[in-house]
Amino acid sequence: MSDCAEIARSLSWECKERGEADMRAIKKNRYLYLLALPGILYFVIFKYFPMWGIVLSFQNYSPYTGLWGSEWVGLxxxxxxxxxxxxxxxxxxxxxxxxxxxxxxxxxxxxxxxxxxxxxxxxxxxxxxxxxxxxxxxxxxxxxxxxxxxxxxxxxxxxxxxxxxxxxxxxxxxxxxxxxxxxxxxxxxxxxxxxxxxxxxxxxxxxxxxxxxxxxxxxxxxxxxxxxxxxxxxxxxxxxxxxxxxxxxxxxxxxxxxxxxxxxxxxxxxxxxxxxxxxxxxxxxxxxxxxxxxxxxxxxxxxxxxxxxxxxxxxxxxx
The missing domain is CATH 1.10.3720.10 (MetI-like)
Incomplete structure (x- = not known):
């Protein structure tokens, strides 16, 4: 049990160190991330978010009942x-x-x-x-x-x-x-x-x-x-x-x-x-x-x- 606790503490410390290193890297390159932010938002809003619409292909979609109220018909x-x-x-x-x-x-x-x-x-x-x-x-x-x-x-x-x-x-x-x-x-x-x-x-x-x-x-x-x-x-x-x-x-x-x-x-x-x-x-x-x-x-x-x-x-x- 003591060995398991030691391993858990070691992994926790390693994860903490990596997290702090990632935060330091983000802080150091914050202007680069800020520069990339419009592109990231574009893909999230116009590319990834609309992917929810593919559920229509498994439904008999009706604008009156909406996306979650339409009947599911599978394939x-x-x-x-x-x-x-x-x-x-x-x-x-x-x-x-x-x-x-x-x-x-x-x-x-x-x-x-x-x-x-x-x-x-x-x-x-x-x-x-x-x-x-x-x-x-x-x-x-x-x-x-x-x-x-x-x-x-x-x-x-x-x-x-x-x-x-x-x-x-x-x-x-x-x-x-x-x-x-x-x-x-x-x-x-x-x-x-x-x-x-x-x-x-x-x-x-x-x-x-x-x-x-x-x-x-x-x-x-x-x-x-x-x-x-x-x-x-x-x-x-x-x-x-x-x-x-x-x-x-x-x-x-x-x-x-x-x-x-x-x-x-x-x-x-x-x-x-x-x-x-x-x-x-x-x-x-x-x-x-x-x-x-x-x-x-x-x-x-x-x-x-x-x-x-x-x-x-x-x-x-x-x-």
Missing amino acids: DHFRRFFSNPDFWLLFRNTMAINLLNLTFFFPLPIVLSLMLNELRSEMYKRVLQSILYLPHFLSWVIIFSLTFLMFSQSEGIVNKLLIAWGMEPYPFLTDAGIFWGMLTGQSIWKEAGWGTILFLAAIAGVDLQQYEAAKIDGAGRFQQMWHITLPAIRSVIVILFILRLGDIMEVGFEQVFLMYNGAVSNVAEVFDTYVYRVGIQQGQFSYSTAAGLFKSLVGLVMVVAANRLAKRFGEEGIY
């Missing part, structure tokens, strides 16, 4: 969602758009970063970076307006040029066969330049002596890029790829909603637009919450699986 909404004939259509469209983005959009900022890094004129490099960043600050409404002005069958500049060259106008915005490509092209034009920021920051941290040593060994510009620059940003590429996989079920509601029309509905209906149409327009809050929760769970599984795979290949991962 009924999930069974209904998975048995819905629209489920596989939504899954196909969402995955197809995201796979196109992963194939064509994700590598482009890496390529642009490598190309920008090879520029020797700092002034030209900064001007070009500013031009590439600019589309990121335009809203999807403006992007759609520009797309309409370019590709509309009646008013589009491209079709007017085709008519002027003696060709027939092409229905770019109502052709279901190129709809996914149009979305991918919009994403590339809007976000590819902005995506170079992290890669350029990683490249800036590369020791210049490595390039000097490679030059002495006779390595050309391409060899330096392949053997020095790319390995230096590999960890950043892996982390961003894992995070991208977490959004594998997220297409971007605004972009798809604005491009949506009856002629392309078969390829444009994705989980985001389906949740809006069923949840907001039809008032099926519990059912749409179940669909949204399914999206989130798939993203979580993809992040965990990709992170484990990355660690298996010797990368750091995101946690």
